[in-house]
Amino acid sequence: MNTIGTLFKITSFGESHGPLVGCVIDGCPAGFKPDIERMQKAVNLRKTGQNAHASQRLEEDQIQIVSGLFEGRCTGSPLCILIQNQDSRPQDYENLKEVFRPNHADYSYQQKYGFRDHRGGGRSSVRITVPLVAAGNLALQILESLASVQIHSYVSAIGGIQIPSRFHSNQIDWEELYQHPLRVPIHPLRNDMEERVNACLQQGDTLGGCIQVLVNGVPAGWGEPIFGKLQAALAHAMMSIPSVKAFEYGDGFESATQSGSFHNDSFITEEGHIRTASNRSGGIQGGISNGEEIHFRIGFKPISSIRSTQKTVNKEGIEVDLNITGRHDVCAVPRAIPIVEAYTAFTLLDACLQQQSKNHQKL
C-alpha cells in the first residue's frame, strides 16, 4: 500500500498541506554511516522556488532523522525521516473543495475513499516524494559501499524537443548539468527548450518531457527471473512517480521495429571479461543484470495545473469553469531528476540485497 521493497523497505506517510511529510526506512545495514549532508543536497536539488518556471512554494525541506542512528551510524533499526511543511497554504485550495481538477487525482480519490483532503492534492501531491528523495540518496550511498554503482540521469526531451538518441552520455559534465535549471546536457537544444518553457510560462500552460537514466557498475546477477525481474521492479518504481506515463529500457519501443539479427547483442571477451558488443538489451537479460550499463527512459505528461480556464464539473456533476491559482511548475521534469535517481537507487539496492542474501556462507 504505502510500502515498497523486500529487504530495503520504505514506508511513506504525510500530506502536502499537513504538518509534515516523512518515511520510515527499514533494512539499512547496521554500522553504516550515512552522509546526511549529501542526503540534504539531493533533497535540495528538487526544491521548489529555484527559478521562475518552478513552483514558488518556499520550503526549507530540512531532513530530520529521528530514529535508527546512534553515534552517527545505523543501528539496524528503522530510520524515520521527517520533513516539516512550513509554507503550506491550504487556503489556496479552498475553492477546489467541491470541484474536480482535470487530470488530478481529485475525482479518483473521491470515488475511492468517499471523501478527500482537497488541500493541494493531499496525499497525491509530489511533495510526498521529498523524504523519498532522502531515502533514495541513502540507498545510493549504501549501494556505493557494496558495489561501484553510479546513477545519473538527464532531461532528454521537453515539449517535443528531443535530444537525439545518438547522443553520448560521456560528453556530460554531471556537476554542471545538475546545476542548470533544465538539467539538459550541454547542447544547442537546451536553449530551444528554455525558450519553449519561457513561452509556456507566459501562456500559463505546462509541458511534458522525458528523462534518460544511466546506471553503471551494477554487476551481473541482480534481479529475479519470473516476477521480480529487474526491469519490472524499475518499471514499477518509475510508474510510481507522479506524472510518469511511459517506461522503456534498452532499445525499448524501438526494438519492436527491429529484427533479431539486428537487435541481438553479441557476447565478446574484453580484457578477460565477458561483455556484449552492443547494448540494445539495456543491461538486463532474462530479468537479470548482465553487467552492462543499465539504461532506461521515462516519459512525463505535462503538469495538470494550468493557468488558463478549464471546463470541469463539481461534486454534483454540474459543469463549472475552473481557474487554478496555487504555485506550480511549468515543466516538472527537471525537478524530477532527483526523484528518478532516488527511486532508481532504492530499487537497485533492494535487488542488490536480495542477491547478496543468496551469498550463503558456512557460519
Add this chain to the structure above:
Amino acid sequence: MNTIGTLFKITSFGESHGPLVGCVIDGCPAGFKPDIERMQKAVNLRKTGQNAHASQRLEEDQIQIVSGLFEGRCTGSPLCILIQNQDSRPQDYENLKEVFRPNHADYSYQQKYGFRDHRGGGRSSVRITVPLVAAGNLALQILESLASVQIHSYVSAIGGIQIPSRFHSNQIDWEELYQHPLRVPIHPLRNDMEERVNACLQQGDTLGGCIQVLVNGVPAGWGEPIFGKLQAALAHAMMSIPSVKAFEYGDGFESATQSGSFHNDSFITEEGHIRTASNRSGGIQGGISNGEEIHFRIGFKPISSIRSTQKTVNKEGIEVDLNITGRHDVCAVPRAIPIVEAYTAFTLLDACLQQQSKNHQKL
C-alpha cells in the same frame, strides 16, 4: 520471487524441459465455479505449432487442477494447476551447454546462480507462462463476476509496420481477430505484416512488435495512491512477460510532447455520470482508475533465437560461432496476446480485491 499479488496470489514453478510447468493460485473466492473449458481455450490460444511461423513444439497443454476445487467450485483453498511437458527435447540444447546465446538469459543466470539448466532456457522459457495464462483466465472470470470488466488486446505493430493510433477498436471483430495467426485487426496492414513475417521466416530471422490492450468496465477507485498505483502494477506485470521492453499507458511517450492545455481530460457529465471528454489519461489518474477505458501499449523485442550464425562466447570466454536449432517463433507477439490478457486480468483482479477489501460493513 516467484509469487505475484497481494489478495490474489500466483506462485509459478516448473521448467521448459522438466516434467511439467504449473502454478498455485491463492485467493479464489470460495464458491466460485470456474469454467475450466474456457481456461483451456485461453491456453490453446497461445499454443505452439499453430502455423508455419510459430514454434513447432507440439504440446497438448492440458490443464489439470489438482487442488482447491470441490464439486466444481472453489473451496477457498489454493488451486494448483499442472501442465505436463510432453514434447520436450532436451537433447536439442546439448550443444548449448557451454555457450551463452545472445540476448537469452544464459549468461545472466550463470552469473546469478553459478550454474544453469541449459535445456531450452529452463526457467527463463516462455513456456512457464502456460499455467499463468490459465490462472489469468480464471482471474478474468472472477473479475467478470464482480464487475463487468472486459479485456481485449490486439497486435498493433510488427517489425516496424504499425496500425495508426487513430484506429478505433470498436471496429474490431474480436472473435475473428483471435482466430487469425497474427491477431492484427482487419486492415490492409495485416497483409503487409504477414508478408514481412514470411520473408523473415525465409531469412531465418525474427521480428519484434507491439500489443495494444483495452480494458473496459473497471469502475473508478481501483489502485493505490503511492506504491501500488494501478499503472505501476500493470507495468510490473507487463515487464514480467518475456521479451517486453516498453510500457506506456494513455498517451504514453506522446504525452511528453504535449502541453497541459492539450493533454488535460475535461470532466463532463454524460447521462448523469461524471466522465472525461477525452481519455489521454488512459483511465487512470493519481494511480487510481477513473472509470474510463484503461488502455496501454507494450513493445516486444524480436525473439532472440535466430537461425543465422551468431558470434558469441562460451563459458571460458572463448569466441565461438553459434547455430541455434530448436523450435522457435518468427514473431512471438501474436502468441503473446493471451499472456498479456492473462497478466492484465490477474493484476486487475488483485486491485479489485484490494479495493473490495475496503468495503467495510457492520457484521
Add this chain to the structure above:
Amino acid sequence: MNTIGTLFKITSFGESHGPLVGCVIDGCPAGFKPDIERMQKAVNLRKTGQNAHASQRLEEDQIQIVSGLFEGRCTGSPLCILIQNQDSRPQDYENLKEVFRPNHADYSYQQKYGFRDHRGGGRSSVRITVPLVAAGNLALQILESLASVQIHSYVSAIGGIQIPSRFHSNQIDWEELYQHPLRVPIHPLRNDMEERVNACLQQGDTLGGCIQVLVNGVPAGWGEPIFGKLQAALAHAMMSIPSVKAFEYGDGFESATQSGSFHNDSFITEEGHIRTASNRSGGIQGGISNGEEIHFRIGFKPISSIRSTQKTVNKEGIEVDLNITGRHDVCAVPRAIPIVEAYTAFTLLDACLQQQSKNHQKL
C-alpha cells in the same frame, strides 16, 4: 522486520532514549473518525510512574497524529503517530556501555548488529510499545465499528500466586480493575499479590506473572486455515511483547492431559444459533473463530533489571559485578495489560479485514 499485519499494517520505529518513538498505521478505513482521547487513555494506562512499584520515569506520552487525518477523519492514507521522549536519561546507562546485562538483549544485539545503542536498551526497550498501544486502541475502535468485539484482560498470576481457573470473568468490574495498580480482579488474592510485590520492592527483586485475555463478539470465520491460523497470529503477536515466554489458548497445556471424550466441545443449538456446550477450544477451531469467546493466557518472566549485584561479563568477556540503577518496575505485568489488549486488537482487526475482503459483491 519492523512491520506487522497484512491489511492493517503497523510499522514501528524509535528508541527508548532517542528523541521520540512512533509508528505508521496503514489500512485505516477512509472516513473512520478515531476517538483520539480514548487512544490517549489507553496509552495512559501503561504509563510509568503510576505507583511505587512501577518505573519512576516521567513521560507525558502525548500522542501526536501527524498524517492521515482530515477534519478528524481517516483519509485512507497512513496515520503516523509520534510520542516524544521527554524524560530520557541516557547518562543512567553510561556504565552499561561495555557490559552485558543478564537477560537483556545487550549481548544478542551486539552479536547481531556488531554494535548497539546501550541507552536504556535502545530499540529493545518496552518503551517502543507506547505508540503501538495507541495503534491497538485505534484498531479496537475500528473493530467495534465492524463487529461487536470486546477485548478484556486481567492479571491472573503474580510471582506464583494464581487466580484459580474456575474464576468467572463475569464477576469482574472492568472499570475498577483497570484503575487498580495490579489489575487483578477483586479477590483476596489481590492483597496477597500486593504484599508479595511490596516485599519484592524492598529486596530490589522483580516478579513474573500471567495475563488472561477474553475476547467476545468475534463472529465465526476469522483466521486462515494453514499458515494464518487465528491462534498462530495471536501467538505471534503475544510473543512479540517483551518478556512474554508462554502462550496458550482454550485449555492450553491442560488439554495435553485430557482425553478426547472430555475435551471435545459438543455443538448445540441455543436460541436458534449453533453454539458449543463447553469452550475448551477457546473459540478457535481449525485455525478459524467459531463464534465463542476467544480466551488465551500468556506468561511473563520477571523484569531483568534487578537491584541486587549480578555476575556478568563485559565485551572483552571479563567477568564483572553489575549494579543496575535506572528506573524499573518490580512487576511489569499490570502495566502490560494495555499492551496485550492493543496487540490483540490489531491482530484481530487484520483477521477481520482479511475475512471482510472475501465478502465479494457485484459492483
Add this chain to the structure above:
Amino acid sequence: MNTIGTLFKITSFGESHGPLVGCVIDGCPAGFKPDIERMQKAVNLRKTGQNAHASQRLEEDQIQIVSGLFEGRCTGSPLCILIQNQDSRPQDYENLKEVFRPNHADYSYQQKYGFRDHRGGGRSSVRITVPLVAAGNLALQILESLASVQIHSYVSAIGGIQIPSRFHSNQIDWEELYQHPLRVPIHPLRNDMEERVNACLQQGDTLGGCIQVLVNGVPAGWGEPIFGKLQAALAHAMMSIPSVKAFEYGDGFESATQSGSFHNDSFITEEGHIRTASNRSGGIQGGISNGEEIHFRIGFKPISSIRSTQKTVNKEGIEVDLNITGRHDVCAVPRAIPIVEAYTAFTLLDACLQQQSKNHQKL
C-alpha cells in the same frame, strides 16, 4: 494465506481426499544438492499405519520433486513437491456431509467459506503436512550446510503422564527414540504411557500430550527485534500445526512464578566464549538467539475423532448423534515429531537467511 516465510518461502496446497497434496518451496540456494532419500525418511516417520494405535490409512507417501532441480542440484528456482493420495476413502465421510464434528474445523469452515469439502476434513486434515515435512527436512539439510544446527524432539507427556523437567536430553539415544512408536525417551514412564494409550484404544477414546524441542548450534544473532522475534516466529509455526494449543520457550509459564534474581542467566566466559551459566531464557534474548540451546515445549489437545457416540448438530442446527468411523490415531503426538521438527527447521532457516542477508560485502 497458504504461504510462510520471507526468504525461504513455502506455499502449501492440496486436500486430504483430493488427488494429491503438495507444496512449492522458494529460496533454496542454487547449487545445493538435497538428499532426497533423507527427505523421504523424514516423511516416513510420520506415516500412518505404523502401529495399532495409529491411523490405518495406507499411503506410500512417495515424494516427487517436479521442478527446481537440475542434475540433482537446486537451480535457484522453486521446488515443487507432490505426494499422491492413494488410499483416500471419501465415502467414509459421506455421512458427515451435513453434520459438524465436535472440535473439527467443519463448522468454522462452513461459516468462513459458505460450504466445505467434507471428505476427511479436506484442507484441515493433518495430511497436508506430509509435503511440509519433506520441505522442512530440506530446510534442515540447508541449515546444516550453513551452520551446525541440530534439531531434536521427543514426546514429553501423554495423557497426563509427564517426563520430569529435570530429565537431561543428553541421555537420549535419538536413533532408538525415533524408531519407538511413542517417541518417549527411555524411561519407565514410557511403559506407563503405552498402557494408557492401549487402554484408550480399547475405549475408542484419544489422548493429548506434549513435545519437547531442543535446537543446538544456532549462533547468536538470528531473529528480529520487534515483530519477527525468533520466539514469535517459532510460536507462529508451532501454532500452525493442527491440534497444538500451547507454546512456551525457556522456562515458559514456570518463569511467571519466578523472581528476577532466580530467573536471570548470568553471563560467563567459557573456553574463551561468552555463554550463560544457566539457560532459563531458552536460547533467545530480546527476540534474538544468544548462542545457547533453544528449547521449547508445545501442548497438543487429544485427537477430535473419537469412536464413542457424540452429541452434535447438523447444518440445520438440529441435534443429532454422531458416530465417527474413518481411520484415526489414538494419540497423534508421536507422529507429530517429524512435523514439529520440520516446522522448526524451516522457521530457523528463514531466520538464518534473513541474518545472512545482513552480511554485506563489497562486491
